[in-house]
Structure formats: structure tokens, C-alpha cells
Amino acid sequence: MDYATLLQILDSxxxxxxxxxxxxxxxxxxxxxxIFDIGLEGKMLIAGMASGAxxxxxxxxxxxxxxxxxxxxxxxxxxGVASITFRGNQLISGVALNxxxxxxxxxxxxxxxxxxxxxxxLSGAARFNPIELPFAEAIKAVPFVGPFYADVLSGxxxxxxxxxxxxxxxxxxxxxxxxxxxxxxxxxNPESVDTAGVSVIRLRYTAVAITGLLCGLAGAYMATxxxxxxxxxxxxxRGYIALAALIFAKWRPWYAxxxxxxxxxxxxxxxxxxxxxxxxxxxIPVPALDALPYILTVIVLAGVVGRAIPPRAGGQPYVKER
Amino acid sequence: xxxxxxxxxxVLVPLISLLMAAAISALVILAIGxxxxxxxxxxxxxxxxxxxxxxxxLYYATSFIFTGLAVSVAYHAGQFNIGxxxxxxxxxxxxxxxxxxxxxxxxxxxLPAAMIGAGLFGAAWAAIPAYLAAKRGSHIVxxxxxxxxxxxxxxxxxxxxxxxxxxxxxxxxxRFPAGAKLPTFGEIPGLSLFFSxxxxxxxxxxxxLAACWGVWLLLxxxxxxxxxxxxxxxxxxxxxxxxxxxRMIVVSMLISGGLAGMMAINxxxxxxxxxxxxxxxxxxFIGIAVxxxxxxxxxGVxxxxxxxxxxxxxxxxMGLWTTIPIELRLLLQGLVxxxxxALDNMVRMMLGVFFRAKAKEAA
Numbered sequence: 001m002d003y004a005t006l007l008q009i010l011d012s013x014x015x016x017x018x019x020x021x022x023x024x025x026x027x028x029x030x031x032x033x034x035i036f037d038i039g040l041e042g043k044m045l046i047a048g049m050a051s052g053a054x055x056x057x058x059x060x061x062x063x064x065x066x067x068x069x070x071x072x073x074x075x076x077x078x079x080g081v082a083s084i085t086f087r088g089n090q091l092i093s094g095v096a097l098n099x100x101x102x103x104x105x106x107x108x109x110x111x112x113x114x115x116x117x118x119x120x121x122l123s124g125a126a127r128f129n130p131i132e133l134p135f136a137e138a139i140k141a142v143p144f145v146g147p148f149y150a151d152v153l154s155g156x157x158x159x160x161x162x163x164x165x166x167x168x169x170x171x172x173x174x175x176x177x178x179x180x181x182x183x184x185x186x187x188x189n190p191e192s193v194d195t196a197g198v199s200v201i202r203l204r205y206t207a208v209a210i211t212g213l214l215c216g217l218a219g220a221y222m223a224t225x226x227x228x229x230x231x232x233x234x235x236x237x238r239g240y241i242a243l244a245a246l247i248f249a250k251w252r253p254w255y256a257x258x259x260x261x262x263x264x265x266x267x268x269x270x271x272x273x274x275x276x277x278x279x280x281x282x283x284i285p286v287p288a289l290d291a292l293p294y295i296l297t298v299i300v301l302a303g304v305v306g307r308a309i310p311p312r313a314g315g316q317p318y319v320k321e322r
Numbered sequence: 323x324x325x326x327x328x329x330x331x332x333v334l335v336p337l338i339s340l341l342m343a344a345a346i347s348a349l350v351i352l353a354i355g356x357x358x359x360x361x362x363x364x365x366x367x368x369x370x371x372x373x374x375x376x377x378x379x380l381y382y383a384t385s386f387i388f389t390g391l392a393v394s395v396a397y398h399a400g401q402f403n404i405g406x407x408x409x410x411x412x413x414x415x416x417x418x419x420x421x422x423x424x425x426x427x428x429x430x431x432x433l434p435a436a437m438i439g440a441g442l443f444g445a446a447w448a449a450i451p452a453y454l455a456a457k458r459g460s461h462i463v464x465x466x467x468x469x470x471x472x473x474x475x476x477x478x479x480x481x482x483x484x485x486x487x488x489x490x491x492x493x494x495x496x497r498f499p500a501g502a503k504l505p506t507f508g509e510i511p512g513l514s515l516f517f518s519x520x521x522x523x524x525x526x527x528x529x530x531l532a533a534c535w536g537v538w539l540l541l542x543x544x545x546x547x548x549x550x551x552x553x554x555x556x557x558x559x560x561x562x563x564x565x566x567x568x569r570m571i572v573v574s575m576l577i578s579g580g581l582a583g584m585m586a587i588n589x590x591x592x593x594x595x596x597x598x599x600x601x602x603x604x605x606x607f608i609g610i611a612v613x614x615x616x617x618x619x620x621x622g623v624x625x626x627x628x629x630x631x632x633x634x635x636x637x638x639x640m641g642l643w644t645t646i647p648i649e650l651r652l653l654l655q656g657l658v659x660x661x662x663x664a665l666d667n668m669v670r671m672m673l674g675v676f677f678r679a680k681a682k683e684a685a
Contacts, residue, residue: 038463038467078660081665082660082664082665082668083664086664086665086667086668086671087667088663088664088665088666088667088668089663089664090664091402091404091463092402092610092614092659092660092663092664093660093663093664093665095404095607095610095659095663096656096657096659096660096663096664097656097660098656099607099652099653099655099656099659100652100653100656100657100660101656102649102652102656103649103650103651103652103653103654103655103656104350104653106647106649106652107350107354107646107647107649107650107653108354110354110647110649111353111354111355117647117649232649237471240467240468240471243464243467244464244468247464285479285482285483287475287476287478287479287482288475288479290471290475290478291471291472291475291476294468294469294471294472294475295468295472297464297468298450298454298460298465298468298469298472301454301458301460301461301464301465301468302454302458302460303458303459303460310461
């Protein structure tokens, strides 16, 4: 593989890793607070539809983004009510909301636009357009580093940089603030948080809301950044890959970045079977690359490469002692 | 929270959940400019108004019985098997390999062989998540989801690269030999008076009924079933009684995977007569709704599978004859799972208020 091809692949790695990263961080907040969330996929999907539809109707990508976040947070709120207030089964709630989202998105998009469940193609101000980083043209001439800066790092939409920025912010919030300490505590040992006089319910709802917000960004990026409009089932299992990345990263923000970049790289490779054949000398079947994130996750879950231990109170509704 | 009377918990909770899911779906239909009454009419005539409709309703119900039973058996051992979809697809692979291996002389010989193939392959696909859950403590839900995707990728690879006959464009296996064709309801003496030849419902329906009975027998009339249920209710108690948790998880998941795999004799052998991509078409996931709705009892699963067979066929007709997209099925399915599986406490609380008021009146 020559350097130019590698740069191309790294460029699409970054673009494909962005929705995974946002969804992965979304899941991280929720699961760190002790709420399992299988419904990342559904929240991304409904955010994609809402943002695609709102951007198409209003012509503004920012209104689209708001609509996407709103729709995703609505599903997150239902998940919160089911799993926090009514102490329901969090896994079943997540699965259910994924089906609700995949049905509702097509119904709404079809009734709004009548294009077989798609939203109309977006262009101009209705999309997130590439941002040239400063000095990209000037540095491009510098050997090796220049093209990397200009072709891989520069020229992405705002949400790509927002996603990358979300990693240190998540780390800082979780490990350097009082809120983060309490959030982690509520996922490990909610009784202790309750004893300290902090509301378990409010903390968990906050975590679920943050999950909704980040999934909203992920979905909006899918429909208005990565692609120009919403298409049915456009998330295509990315919510589950994000979940896999979360386990792969052992519920830690920086590891989440590396895990999603790895999975994004695999997705980018799967788009270029010609490159694989040239650089490895044999044709690796595309389905094998598609399955690799899931296989890697199973290997991690099996405890072959270090153990992935989820937050201790994950999945259990909190019942206050009387 | 007060305990509800048992009949209310078994009958009323699922029914009210279903009504609430239907009510929300009706509101959604209104919101997108459709007519809910018209939609229900189209669904009922499409699914139940003709022999043709019944042929499809029962065909779908057959698949859902298998996947619903699969979820139920695992549930009784405290395992949430969400991998029915992958297990059913791999079960389809087993059916295809068996059917293509020999020039089968008659379906009565091919069917038992295909059942074994389907069951073994489905069980094998559940075996790794089961082992990891039992021995390494990996979460069964996550591993079975991962295995759904791995199964899909594996099937695509096998169909495109290995099993596709030379010269054929679409990724599918060769057509099964004529001797492996299962009789449809239109070809069974007696039933053929009512059903025409072109309905997909086939003898697998009776296998599904037998499976319901078998699962009931297993869970409530055998030592193994007792152990499975005891383990699912309380792990420490089961451990104290000398029941091995590893064995319970693995055995229940193998049975569950086998049942999900057996679904393939309905759709792969009975209908498509060759293995296609995405052969299970979501039936594995509907099994979750069916098991929850049917309260994890074979009779409940049977009734819930009929209901979902109706919703599935009716929904297809609705997508065909009205402006309401077919995806309404998915919404309804999601809502049923949500109300019966995650918001069940809410439904119980609502009923609890009602029953308490009644108790006060009586007193």
C-alpha cells in the first residue's frame, strides 16, 4: 500500500469512526451510570431521520441537528422511564426501542416526503460541509506530515472534530469532576451514593440524557455529514458496533477512541477490496472484514486479551431501602 | 406493590400491553394521515378473510412458535437469548446442507434428517455464547448479538463464495431436490379442501405444535426442566440443591438454539426450497415479542405466535393496499416488546390501582 492510498483510507477511517465514537461515548455515560443501553442503534437511527427531515424542510443543518438531538433524547427519556422509574428490564427496553425506531423512521419519512422512507437529498447549508483546517494548503508541501495534516486531519465536517473533542471532555467529566465521580459511583454501588444524600434517580436520568444527546449527534452526522440525507436502516448495525467498541474499550474514553478508530479502519478497508488484495497478496473476503469487529469483541468478552468487566451495578434497577 | 390475582397477571397484563401498543400505533396512523379503522379492516380481511390469508398467517406463526419457544426455554434458565435470528440463519445452513447432500426419495425421510441438521446447527451457534457465559462470565445478550452479525456475514460469504452453483448470479444455494419438498396445506388430504396449492403453510406447522408440547413436557414434567426452572428462579438455591450452573446455562441455551434453528425447516425447506441471504427475515427477533407476550409458556407462545402471524400477514396486506407503510409492523412489534417486557411494572401498577379500588368496594 503506497502512502497516498493509506492517506485515503485513513481519511475515510476518520469519517466512518465518527458515528461509532459518538455512539460509543454515549453508551459509556449510560453504562457507567449503571443503565445498560442496547438502544444506541435506534437512537442514532431516529436522530438521523429527524435531522435529515428537519434539514430538508428548513434548509438549515443546525435546525436539523437540533431535531436529531431532540428525537434521540425522546427515545432516551422513554428508556429512562422504563428502566429507572418503572425498574423494567433495561435490555428488553433497548431492544424494543430499536424496533420502534426502525418502524417509526420509515413511517414518518414516508408520510413527510413520500420517497420510500428516505428524506430528500441535502445540499449546501442543509449539510455539514468540510472545514479546511488553518494552514492546510501551506503545510501540504512538507513531506510526510504535510499530506497527513491536509488530507486526513483537515477537510472534515464540524461534527468529526466535535466527536474527537468529546473524548477528552468525557475523560475530564468522568474522572476530574464531582459529577463524574458520582456518576461512576452510581454505576458501581448506588447504595453508597444514596447514603451520601445524592439522588440516584437524578444522576441516572442525567446520564441517560447525555446518552441521548451524543446519539443525536451521531445520528445527525450520519444523515447530514457522512451522507446527504436519511435512508432507511442507514445506521446498519453501527449502534451495535459502538456497543462492541465500548466493551473492547472496557468502558474508558481514550480506549473508546482507539477502539472506534480500529473499527472505522476495518469499515474503511471493507470499502476498498482492491487495496486489500494488493497489499496482502490474497483476497480477504469482505464479509470477514464486516464480521471482524464482532469477532474481536467476542474474543475480548471471552477474557482472552484482558478481561472486560462492566460496571458492577449495570442492568440492576435501584430500589431505595425503606 | 400489591400482588395481582394470578389470572390478571397472566391474561390481563399482556392484553392491556397489546391494547396500549395498538392504541399508540393507531395514533401514529392518524398522525401520518391514515385511517386506523380502514387499516384494521384491511389487516383482518388480508390475514383471516381468505384461505390464502390464513395460509400465510399460519406460515408466519409456525416460524414464530419456534423462535418464541427458543426465547422461552432460555428465559426459564435466566438467560436472555437475543441470538435467535443468527441461530435460525445457521439452522437454515444445516437444512440446506442436509437437503443438498442426498437425492432424497421422499419428504418423510428428508424431514427428520433436516430437523436434525437444523437443530444441531442452531444449537452449535448458541454453544459458544453459552460456554462463554457459563465459564467466562461474558454477558449472553452481548455475545448473542455479536453472533447474529457474525452469522449474517458467514452466510453471505458461504452463499457467494462456496455454496452458489456455477453460473448462478444471485447469492443462494441450488434448489433442493424434489424429494425434499414438504407438502403445503394445499397438498395435505383434508386441509386441501380449504387451502389452495400456493399457500406457504406446510407440515412444519404440526412439527411446531409438537415442539410446543415437547417444551411443556421438558420444562414441567422432567427433572432437567425442573432444574432449569429452579436455576432461573434462584442461582444460590439451585447451587445448594446440587444443580450445576454451567450445565444449566449450556443445556438451556443449546435447546434454545436448536429450537431457533428448527425454524429453518419452515422457511428454508418448506417455502424457499433453497437457502437465501437473511433467510430468517427478523423472525428470530419476533420470538422475543412472542415469548414476552406469551408469558414464556408454550400455550401462551402458541397464541402469541398466531397473533404475530396475523400482524405480520395483515401488515403486509396493509402495506400493499393502503398508504400506510409495511414498517408499521416493526413499530407495533417494538411497542409490544416495550410494554410487555420493560414497562410491565407500569401496567401492573395501573391494574393494581384498579384492583385495590375493587377490593375496597367489596370491603
